[in-house]
Amino acid sequence: MKKLKLLWLLLLLSIVVKAHVTLDNPSGGENVNPGDIIVIEWHVTQTHPQNNWDLYYSTDGGKSWLDLAVDLSISQMSYAWTTPDIETAQAKIKIVMDNVGTNYEDASGVFGIGTGVITAIDENHLSNPVNVFPNPFSFEAKFQVQLNSLSDISLQIFNQTGRQVYNALFYEQDQGMTSLRWQPAALPSGIYYYKIDTESKSISGKIILNR
Template sequence: MKKTFSILTVLFLSILFLTDGFSQSFYTGAIGVNQSNGGRQRVFSDNLTTRQIERISILVGVSTSAVFDYNEDQNSEVPAATVGSPLMSDFEVTSTINNTYSNLPPNVSVSYNIYGWTNDPYLLVKTTVKNNETSAINAAIGLEIIPRINGTYENDTLQWDASTLSLMIHKGFYVNAKFLSHTQKSLKLIPWTDPYANDSLYYTWLTQNSFDPMLVANAAGDGAVAIMGQDPVSINPGESTVFYYGVSIGANYNACVSNMALCIAKYNQVVPVELTSFTATAQDQQVTLNWSTATELNNNGFEIQRSLNNSDFVTVGYVKGKGTTTNNTDYVYVDRNLAQGNYSYRLKQIDFNGQYEYSEVINVLVASLDKYALVQNYPNPFNPSTKIGYILKDNANVKLSVYNSLGEEVAVLVNDLQEQGYHQINFDASGLPSGIYYYTINAGDFVQTKKMLLIK
């Protein structure tokens, strides 16, 4: 819901934002940042005078009616603070926010660590999102960015830069924003005069899986808003997920891109473990997990966590890490004596100081190939896409269709001759409304139907 302010509240907030009295800042000699208690980041091209970004803030979406955002929900949990002796960088500012202003779902807290290095023109930001709900959430996490190039709003140009897979903003001067630990999948660009600060639009844009064309905010006094999204991530109750993003500045495009390359190099250097691959292979009644790291810093080891048919993750094993190394390292773990089913795996990487981060989730089916089978989709419920698997005992003409609750066919996913074995296909329901859907496989004489739930 939107906030309703009294006149006194508006005056108070105006004074707060003008003075930045409830915030902490640093200037590296090449870029400045101001972090407010409420989770707002401002970016400067000098010593906190000329704003290039008015606000960067977090978005955490669970559904079209449950999105955590700066305007409606944030409240300070741990005030912004300057770290006196940073361990990873020359400068560091921290803060933690939560949803206690609105007390509306999702119940999450968000911690920031903003890192800077002397005379370097970029910022590295670590964002930790904790699930305070009593059940798991599938969180679409992204950023809301309002530029203010050279201290003014008019004529800012915003665009997806396909060559660097990032958001480029410019008006003579350039600013670049890029997801570092995850792949950006969505970018929505709008004039800020358009209505947008509501959960339904935020969630739709976070998960739209497309990139808007270039936008120029050319109306007098008009600014722009960018919404950057990535694939949703499952977070169990009381647990957290971490993602990193970078911000660079430059006098021109090439300088800005070069400075982001420096940020990426620094990210690869200081992030405790850089996971380069993570795969799962099923054979008979066991799954072999293989993963590789490019670098490790203070890595104690990896917990192997498993989920069966969308159940909660449980720890099933542990593999010791290499501590600190810049060499490529390969790991393997075999999960044995498994029943048939759809399994999900993730790694919990743990540092010597107890801090930890989760890998992305991978899925694998354990099943016998001596009979036909249709596998329950994953994830379920889902939005907007899910994976459907099936097993063919023999080569067969396969038709895999999706139906709504009225029995109307809404999609044909497969209609072809396929070879024996396990197959998996992605179903994208972006164009369909929320509801119960059924998917049916016809393969020779084998027919089977299962149910799935789309929640937007």
């Protein structure tokens, strides 16, 4: 009986350890090409005195983990990751809440890199990609998205390190062609990555700022 109680306690503790942060994307089951962009997203379900966030990836279903991005700011809840030049059907992502005390974590299900049909966000494989112009741009970039119905839209921009530099939500955009605008005020020239989410699809791609 004591052994059974101990097993239940260990199970409960393991659930609690993984319950304070939730990895939202990727969820598992996706297939991407090497060089594609995956916007990793997570949210806090219970706050703690926290140091930072750490991200890891696995190519063997979680048996071993490699650094993806460590010591991310506490306020950061997403990261744009360019998938490495590998082939695996057992890729996973893990987010770790690095706390002053006990750390907490959550991990994705397995997904594929370079293994077949593309299902994750990759503008070259979408039937309805976003129209971005001008690209490169120097002052303002315009994103045109075709909506099949009334929808909220979010636009996120990431720099080459994966850090989010812009995030905006546009409520109740009408059916048809919708235009979103981005004017980076003080960002340096370089390559940036965008992610557009509607209620029915996600679109991502690359944009170049050339001042």
